[in-house]
Amino acid sequence: MQFHHSSLPNGLQIVGESNPLAxxxxxGFFVKTGSRDETPELAGVTHFLEHMIFKGTAKRDAxxxxxxxxxxxxxxxxxxxxxxxxxxxxxxxxxxxxxxxxLTDILRPSLRPEDFETEKQVIxxxxxxxxxxxxxxxxxxxxxxxxxxxxLAGSVLGTPETIKALKRDQMxxxxxxxxxxxxxxAVVAGNFRWEDLVREVSRYCExxxxxxxxxxxRPCPGHPEVQVLSRESVVxxxxxxxxxxxxxxxxxxxxxEVLSTxxxxxxxxxxxxxxxxxxxxxxxxxxxxxxxxxxxxYTYLSGDADxxxxxxxxxxxxxxxxxxxxxxxxxxxxxxxxISSRIVRGSEKPMGRMQALGYDWTYLKTYRTVDxxxxxxxxxxxxxxxxxxxxxxxxxxxxxxxxxxxxxxx
Amino acid sequence: xxxxxxxxxxxxGLTLVAEQMPHVRSAAFNFLIPAGCxxxxxxxxxxxxxxxxxxxxxxxxxxxxxLSTALxxxxxxxxxTVGVTxxxxxxxxxxxxxxxxxxxYADIVRRPHLPEEELEAAQALALQExxxxxxxxxxxxxxxxxxxxxxxxLGRDSRGTIEGIESLTPESIREHYQRCFQPHGLILxxxxxxxxxxxxxxxxxxxxxxxxxxxxxxxxxxxxxxxxHIEKDTHQTQIALAFPxxxxxxxxxxxxxGMVNVLSGGxxxxxxxxxxEKHGLCYAIWATYQTFKxxxxxxxxxxxxxxxxxxxxxRTLAELRRLAEGIxxxxxxxxxxxxxxxxxxxxxSTSARAGSIASDWYYLGRVRSLDEIQKAIExxxxxxxxxYVRSHPLRDFTLVTLxxxxxxx
Numbered sequence: 147m148q149f150h151h152s153s154l155p156n157g158l159q160i161v162g163e164s165n166p167l168a169x170x171x172x173x174g175f176f177v178k179t180g181s182r183d184e185t186p187e188l189a190g191v192t193h194f195l196e197h198m199i200f201k202g203t204a205k206r207d208a209x210x211x212x213x214x215x216x217x218x219x220x221x222x223x224x225x226x227x228x229x230x231x232x233x234x235x236x237x238x239x240x241x242x243x244x245x246x247x248x249l250t251d252i253l254r255p256s257l258r259p260e261d262f263e264t265e266k267q268v269i270x271x272x273x274x275x276x277x278x279x280x281x282x283x284x285x286x287x288x289x290x291x292x293x294x295x296x297x298l299a300g301s302v303l304g305t306p307e308t309i310k311a312l313k314r315d316q317m318x319x320x321x322x323x324x325x326x327x328x329x330x331x332a333v334v335a336g337n338f339r340w341e342d343l344v345r346e347v348s349r350y351c352e353x354x355x356x357x358x359x360x361x362x363x364r365p366c367p368g369h370p371e372v373q374v375l376s377r378e379s380v381v382x383x384x385x386x387x388x389x390x391x392x393x394x395x396x397x398x399x400x401x402x403e404v405l406s407t408x409x410x411x412x413x414x415x416x417x418x419x420x421x422x423x424x425x426x427x428x429x430x431x432x433x434x435x436x437x438x439x440x441x442x443x444y445t446y447l448s449g450d451a452d453x454x455x456x457x458x459x460x461x462x463x464x465x466x467x468x469x470x471x472x473x474x475x476x477x478x479x480x481x482x483x484x485i486s487s488r489i490v491r492g493s494e495k496p497m498g499r500m501q502a503l504g505y506d507w508t509y510l511k512t513y514r515t516v517d518x519x520x521x522x523x524x525x526x527x528x529x530x531x532x533x534x535x536x537x538x539x540x541x542x543x544x545x546x547x548x549x550x551x552x553x554x555x556x
Numbered sequence: 557x558x559x560x561x562x563x564x565x566x567x568x569g570l571t572l573v574a575e576q577m578p579h580v581r582s583a584a585f586n587f588l589i590p591a592g593c594x595x596x597x598x599x600x601x602x603x604x605x606x607x608x609x610x611x612x613x614x615x616x617x618x619x620x621x622x623l624s625t626a627l628x629x630x631x632x633x634x635x636x637t638v639g640v641t642x643x644x645x646x647x648x649x650x651x652x653x654x655x656x657x658x659x660x661y662a663d664i665v666r667r668p669h670l671p672e673e674e675l676e677a678a679q680a681l682a683l684q685e686x687x688x689x690x691x692x693x694x695x696x697x698x699x700x701x702x703x704x705x706x707x708x709x710l711g712r713d714s715r716g717t718i719e720g721i722e723s724l725t726p727e728s729i730r731e732h733y734q735r736c737f738q739p740h741g742l743i744l745x746x747x748x749x750x751x752x753x754x755x756x757x758x759x760x761x762x763x764x765x766x767x768x769x770x771x772x773x774x775x776x777x778x779x780x781x782x783x784x785h786i787e788k789d790t791h792q793t794q795i796a797l798a799f800p801x802x803x804x805x806x807x808x809x810x811x812x813x814g815m816v817n818v819l820s821g822g823x824x825x826x827x828x829x830x831x832x833e834k835h836g837l838c839y840a841i842w843a844t845y846q847t848f849k850x851x852x853x854x855x856x857x858x859x860x861x862x863x864x865x866x867x868x869x870x871r872t873l874a875e876l877r878r879l880a881e882g883i884x885x886x887x888x889x890x891x892x893x894x895x896x897x898x899x900x901x902x903x904x905s906t907s908a909r910a911g912s913i914a915s916d917w918y919y920l921g922r923v924r925s926l927d928e929i930q931k932a933i934e935x936x937x938x939x940x941x942x943x944y945v946r947s948h949p950l951r952d953f954t955l956v957t958l959x960x961x962x963x964x965x
Binding site: 167168169170200208209211212213215216217218219220221222236237238263264265266267268269270271272274275277278279280281379380381382384413414418419422423424425426427428448449450476479480483484486487488490491494495496 | 579580581582613620621624625627628629630631632633634648649650653676677678679680681683684685687688690691692693694788789790791792821822823824825828829832833834835836837838839840859860861886889890892893894895896897898900901903904905906
C-alpha cells in the first residue's frame with residue numbers, strides 16, 4: 147500500500163493509494179459542490195447537472211459515453227449529496243487510462259438543449275419515484291425542518307417546480323462557477339501505477355480553468371419541533387428524529403460513529419432491544435452524518451400506526467437514558483469491534499478504499515491508512531462519548547412522522 | 557486465474573465448499589438450508605420467516621442477548637433471509653474470528669431455543685414486514701409478478717400472509733424446525749483468508765454427528781393467470797414483466813445470460829438506451845435473470861409517471877421483440893467485457909465468492925472456476941445469442957402493473 151499526492155498548477159488535486167494485490171482499480175472525481183451550494187431557485191441543479199454530465203461532450207453523444215464505458219467493462223456511476231458530486235468507475239487495471247480519458251472528457255459537458263429537455267423528464271421521474279416512497283418523503287421533510295434557514299435544508303433532487311423552471315443557461319453558469327479545477331479532486335485506489343495516472347490526469351485536466359469557489363459554512367443546532375404529515379394511502383407510520391452532531395472534520399466524529407452504533411445499529415443495539423426485539427416496530431435505526439461545519443444524528447422508525455405513539459415514547463426514552471447515563475464499557479467494546487470489522491471489509495474493495503480516501507482528502511486534507519482509521523476508532527473512550535453527549539444533546543430533536551396518523555402525542 | 561477451491565461432502569449429506577483468498581483479511585460464510593418458504597404448509601404461509609426470526613433468539617447455552625453480544629463482539633455482520641428454496645444465514649467478519657463464529661452458528665442451526673414467549677414478537681415483526689410492502693410499490697409489484705409467473709410454491713414470497721402468520725403456534729414452529737432443519741442438502745460455503753484443513757476439521761466436529769431425513773419434493777400448483785393489475789393511488793405506475801428462460805443448469809444458459817445483458821447489462825444496453833436515454837420515459841428500468849433448478853425467467857421492470865406508463869410498456873415490449881431481429885457484434889463485445897470484469901472483481905469480495913460457490917454447488921453440484929466461466933463468456937457470439945432468442949420467442953409473458961389504471965399489452 148502506498149499513498150501519493152500531487153496537484154496541478156490549476157489547483158486540481160490528485161490522490162491515490164496503490165495496492166498491487168488488487169484485481170481492479172477505482173477512480174473518482176470528487177467535485178466539491180452539492181445542494182448546499184444552490185440558491186433556492188436553483189434547487190436540484192447539482193443533481194440534474196450530474197445526470198447531464200453523462201449526456202455527452204463535443205466529441206461524444208450520450209450513447210457514445212455509455213458505449214465507451216461499457217466497451218471496457220467498467221462500472222461507472224455518480225452520486226450527488228448535499229456537499230459533493232462524485233463521478234466514479236471501477237475497471238480492470240489495464241483500462242485505467244481509458245476510464246480517465248472518458249471521465250475527464252465528460253466532466254467538460256456540452257449541455258445540449260435537446261438533451262437537457264429529455265433528461266429533465268428523467269429527473270421528474272426520479273422525483274416521482276421517491277414521492278411514492280414514504281420513508282424518503284419523511285426524511286426530506288425532517289431534514290428541511292431541522293436545517294431550516296441553513297444551506298443544508300434544501301432537497302438534493304429539488305422540487306418538480308424548480309426542475310421544470312430550470313433553464314439550460316442557468317445550469318451552464320452553475321457549472322462554470324463550481325466545476326473549476328481547484329474545486330475537484332481525482333482519487334484512485336487499487337492496482338495502478340502512480341506516474342501513469344498523474345500523466346493521464348495532467349494531460350486531460352491541465353487546461354481546466356480555476357476560479358473563486360467558496361461555500362457558506364456554519365453550524366446548525368437544529369429546530370426542535372414535531373410535524374405529523376397525514377397520508378391516508380400510506381400503511382405504516384414512518385418517522386425521522388434528527389438531533390445535532392459534530393462536523394465531519396471534528397475529532398468527535400469517531401465517538402459519534404460509536405454512539406450511533408450503540409443506539410441504533412441493526413443488531414444488538416439499544417433500539418434493537420427496546421423496539422425491534424419485542425416487535426414494536428420493524429425498523430429502528432440511527433445513523434450519524436458529518437457535514438462540513440456541522441453534523442446530525444438521524445433516527446428512523448417505521449411500524450404499525452396503532453402502536454406508534456408508544457414506540458416513539460420508547461425511542462425517546464432510550465435517547466433520554468443514554469443522554470443521562472451514557473453508554474457502558476461493554477457497549478463501547480462491542481461497537482468498536484463492529485465498526486473495525488466493517489472498515490476492514492469495506493477497504494478490501496478498491497471502490498471502498500477510494501471512497502474513504504476521497505472523503506478524508508475532501509474534508510480533512512489528509513491521508514489515513516486503514517490501520518490509522520482502526521486506531522482512531524480504538525481510541526474512543528467513554529469520556530469522549532460523554533463529551534459528545536454534552537455538546538450535542540440527543541433529546542434536542544426535530545421529529546417528522548408521515549403515515550396514516552393525523553396526530554401524535556408523544 | 558489462480559483459485560483454491562475445496563469441497564468436502566460429509567456422510568450426513570451436508571457439504572462444505574470453500575475458496576481460499578489469501579489477499580484479504582476477512583472471511584464470509586453462507587448456510588444454505590433447504591427449508592425455504594416453498595416448504596411452508598399452505599395454511600401457514602410465513603412460517604419459515606417467523607422461524608428464522610426466532611433462530612437467533614437464544615441457542616446452545618446462550619440466551620438471546622448473550623448470543624447477540626457474542627456475535628457482535630466477533631465483529632460479525634450478519635443477515636438471515638428466507639428464499640423460496642432456502643433459508644440463508646450469511647455472516648462476514650475478520651478471518652481470525654471465523655472459527656468462533658461457526659461454533660456459535662452450529663448452535664443456531666442445531667440447538668436454537670425457539671422461545672415460546674418470543675413468538676408473539678416475531679409474529680408482530682412478520683406482520684409489519686408484510687404491511688411495509690404496501691409502502692414500497694416497486695417491491696410490491698415484483699412480489700406479485702413472481703406469484704403470477706411461477707406456479708406455487710415457486711412463486712411464493714417469504715413474507716407469507718396475515719392469516720398464515722397469525723395461525724402459528726409454538727408447536728407448529730417447533731414441528732417445522734424438526735422436519736426442515738437437517739443436514740441433507742445443506743450447503744455451508746466459506747470464502748476468505750482461510751486454511752482448508754482446520755476448517756474441515758472444525759465443521760466436521762460441529763456438524764458430522766447430526767442426522768435427519770431429507771424433505772420430500774414439493775408438488776407444483778397450476779400456472780397462475782398471466783395478467784394482474786393492482787389498483788393503487790400512486791404518482792408512478794409500476795410495470796413488472798417476466799418471460800421464461802433456460803435455467804442455469806441448461807447448456808444454453810450463457811446465451812440466455814448474454815441476452816439479458818444485451819437488454820440490460822450496462823448503460824449502453826438496449827432498455828436503458830432506448831427507453832430512458834432516447835425518450836426520457838423513466839428513471840428506473842432494468843432486466844434481470846432469476847433461476848430455479850428446472851426453470852428460470854427474465855424479469856424486467858420500469859417505473860414511470862402514470863400518463864406515460866402505456867408508452868413505456870409499449871417501448872419496453874418493442875425492445876424485447878426486437879431482439880429476434882438481430883444482435884450486433886459490438887453489443888456482444890460490450891456484454892463480454894462487462895461480464896468479464898464483474899467476474900474478476902468478484903475476487904475482491906469474500907461475500908460475493910461465498911455466495912457464488914454456494915449457489916454453484918446447489919444448482920450444479922460443483923463449483924465453476926473463474927476460468928471456466930470466462931471461457932464460456934468468451935464463447936458468446938451474436939449468432940449463438942440470436943439462435944437462443946429465436947428458439948425461445950417472446951410469446952408468453954406475465955405482466956403485473958401497479959398504479960391508478962391498468963395498461964394494454
